[in-house]
Amino acid sequence: MRKISRLAIKDYLNEWQISSCYILALAAVLGPMMVLFALKFGIVTSMFDQLLDNPVNRELRPIYSGHFDKSWLEQLQKRPDVGFLVPKTRNLAASMLLKSKNAPSIINVELIPTAENDPLLSGIKKYPEGFDSIILSKSAAKKLAVGTGDTIQASVQRHYLGIKEQKQLSLKVLAVANSQAFTREGAFASVKLLEAFESYKDGQAVAELNWTGSQPTNAKKFHPSFRLFSQTINDVEGLQKWLETQGVEVITQVEEIKSVQQMDNTLSTIYWAIAMIGIIGFSTSLGANLWANVERKRKELSIIRVIGFSTFDITIFPIIQSLLTVFFGWLLSVVIYLGISFWINSLMSNQLEAGIQVCVLLPQHYFISLFVAAVLAVLVATVAGVRAAYIDPAEGMREI
Amino acid sequence: MQEFKSQKHNNRLPTSIVYDIRGVQKNREAEGVAFQLTIPTLQISKGEKIALIGQSGCGKSTLLDMLAFISQPTNNNSFFFQQKNIADLWKDRRYSLLSKIRRESIGYVMQTGGLLPYLTVKENINLSRDILDLPEDDTIADLVEKLDLSYHLNKRPTDLSTGERQRVAIARALAHRPDIVIADEPTASLDPYASKTVMAMFINLVEEMGITVIIASHAWNDIKHLGLRRLSHHSLRSPDELKTETIVTG
Ligand SMILES: Nc1ncnc2c1ncn2[C@@H]1O[C@H](COP(=O)(O)OP(=O)(O)OP(=O)(O)O)[C@@H](O)[C@H]1O
Ligand SMILES: [Mg+2]
Numbered sequence: 001m002r003k004i005s006r007l008a009i010k011d012y013l014n015e016w017q018i019s020s021c022y023i024l025a026l027a028a029v030l031g032p033m034m035v036l037f038a039l040k041f042g043i044v045t046s047m048f049d050q051l052l053d054n055p056v057n058r059e060l061r062p063i064y065s066g067h068f069d070k071s072w073l074e075q076l077q078k079r080p081d082v083g084f085l086v087p088k089t090r091n092l093a094a095s096m097l098l099k100s101k102n103a104p105s106i107i108n109v110e111l112i113p114t115a116e117n118d119p120l121l122s123g124i125k126k127y128p129e130g131f132d133s134i135i136l137s138k139s140a141a142k143k144l145a146v147g148t149g150d151t152i153q154a155s156v157q158r159h160y161l162g163i164k165e166q167k168q169l170s171l172k173v174l175a176v177a178n179s180q181a182f183t184r185e186g187a188f189a190s191v192k193l194l195e196a197f198e199s200y201k202d203g204q205a206v207a208e209l210n211w212t213g214s215q216p217t218n219a220k221k222f223h224p225s226f227r228l229f230s231q232t233i234n235d236v237e238g239l240q241k242w243l244e245t246q247g248v249e250v251i252t253q254v255e256e257i258k259s260v261q262q263m264d265n266t267l268s269t270i271y272w273a274i275a276m277i278g279i280i281g282f283s284t285s286l287g288a289n290l291w292a293n294v295e296r297k298r299k300e301l302s303i304i305r306v307i308g309f310s311t312f313d314i315t316i317f318p319i320i321q322s323l324l325t326v327f328f329g330w331l332l333s334v335v336i337y338l339g340i341s342f343w344i345n346s347l348m349s350n351q352l353e354a355g356i357q358v359c360v361l362l363p364q365h366y367f368i369s370l371f372v373a374a375v376l377a378v379l380v381a382t383v384a385g386v387r388a389a390y391i392d393p394a395e396g397m398r399e400i
Numbered sequence: 401m402q403e404f405k406s407q408k409h410n411n412r413l414p415t416s417i418v419y420d421i422r423g424v425q426k427n428r429e430a431e432g433v434a435f436q437l438t439i440p441t442l443q444i445s446k447g448e449k450i451a452l453i454g455q456s457g458c459g460k461s462t463l464l465d466m467l468a469f470i471s472q473p474t475n476n477n478s479f480f481f482q483q484k485n486i487a488d489l490w491k492d493r494r495y496s497l498l499s500k501i502r503r504e505s506i507g508y509v510m511q512t513g514g515l516l517p518y519l520t521v522k523e524n525i526n527l528s529r530d531i532l533d534l535p536e537d538d539t540i541a542d543l544v545e546k547l548d549l550s551y552h553l554n555k556r557p558t559d560l561s562t563g564e565r566q567r568v569a570i571a572r573a574l575a576h577r578p579d580i581v582i583a584d585e586p587t588a589s590l591d592p593y594a595s596k597t598v599m600a601m602f603i604n605l606v607e608e609m610g611i612t613v614i615i616a617s618h619a620w621n622d623i624k625h626l627g628l629r630r631l632s633h634h635s636l637r638s639p640d641e642l643k644t645e646t647i648v649t650g
Contacts, residue, residue, distance in 0.1 A: 003530060003531055007516070007518075007519075010518045010519060010523075011516075011518040013518075014517065014518035015518070299513070300516055300517070303510070303513075303514055303515075303516060304516070305470075305499075306468070306470060306502075306508050306510070306514075307503060307508070307527060307528055307531060307572075308499050308500070308502045308503020308504070308506075308528075308531055309499065309503075309531065310495065310496040310499040310500075311495050311496065311499070312496065392471065393470050393471075394461075394465040394470050394471040397510055397514065398461070398510075398511070
């Protein structure tokens, strides 16, 4: 095996002109295929990345307000396709006035219920749990000229028994959300705080805050809405279907997600159609070359046989040479690919966000392409090898 | 000459029979023309120098290829080589074992060429040793000197004259010190003078190395002075000339 490999390699190098032709022929097929695949992969990946990067694509927002009780929300929460769920309070109650020492104006902010692992607040470790802390939206923090760790004053008002009342509350800013999380002036607060505000506005007492009012009834508490995110982007559709069976209509980005998946499928189909043509072309041309090579080398192969190399050695002779063609052809393809992808990416760089590349291959793609080409080559070379083994050395060595 | 030949026969040791062949046949046919080689009995002993003389087409190459296990006899009753039953190996398709016996025990000099164009002269000569993993010794240096190839070691075969190529082929056939060397008209492509010199070099070397040699040639005059045993054979041709049979014994 080692010896026949050495002979095959020496023959291959000695015939470098013919060998280079085979290498070029392979690179002419494999190089463009790599570029095409990289384009498909790059485009689809960046589209998926954009989908995945933005948690809004996993959000399911109820269109109408309803009556969602605790047990129903718990049931929803338990579903494996649910990533994040918090109940909302009535919109009317979900606002407050904020003021800080650093800024003259008092601003009215929307209150958004939050909890641990809020997809909109990814990267923020702490989350408001009780009545004393919030996370501010970027624009609210800007207006108030405050940052993480500052304390601000909140106030809520109500008309109770014909009298206008208001309550003050000191809140610590746990963090400032990034601008995409919430574009308007808003504050992420615990569900408890929102419920306290809702009770207060309804004229009820809030025991935890020592706010007086009518005693809350024991009637079942309902939430008009909720903030819901699915576990992954692929769960949106299923979750939406389930909610519809529960009579809850939601707005989702499912069409957008589908269109990206559709795009992926379409591009993949086109790519594989082209790749199949390439693979068939490559296999037949390499096969024909190897076969012709064996015919051309009948005499040399017979000589090797007469010296005492075995049938097996003769069979692998063309296989070894085909692997050499594959390796060098692949190397050349990688060089071609790297050149073209660099060019394409720099062409597109002005039109795209920084860091996004349209022509991308992962390390494993290089190895897969090498592996597939090698497997194909060995397959077609085996046919040529078997042909070589059938040469009668008595005739082959006397060939003119 | 007769004297010399019979002397050889007397020296033959009974235990050292290399080839022992009985009732072996090879048929070849192309385009309705059939050829049959029959060997009723053939025995070749260790150290013998055998000449196979006959006109073109009489079946010399056919016989040599069978003796080198390159082509399979059509019909073989009994074919022993150094106590190994070659007939059975062919029947049982033990081709790799046949290859092994060939590379260990046989050197083959072809009529022309037979050199690999992608190896240098030195690599070509060394190939028969290399395939057996033989360690380097002075065999090659010796052969190269005696065959006058010292200046050509790093050349490719294409850069050699025909006579030089034949000498390289001889060097390769002897480099691994095989038990038998088979040469199929090794000097047929050379001019008469070169042919004589190369043949003399060749016979000297095999004598020196104690190698059994079987040479095919169509010109007995060229080699009769070298003391070889000539195998007897006769050819029969059918009246319609479509069938030829050669019978070899010795
Ligand atoms: N491949 C083949 N198929 C059929 N017949 C063949 C084949 N090769 C040779 N023959 C025939 O077998 C016979 C013997 O051929 P062979 O080559 O052994 O002769 P030879 O004695 O070596 O001749 P030469 O001195 O010209 O080399 C010839 O009649 C030839 O026509
Ligand atoms: Mg011949």
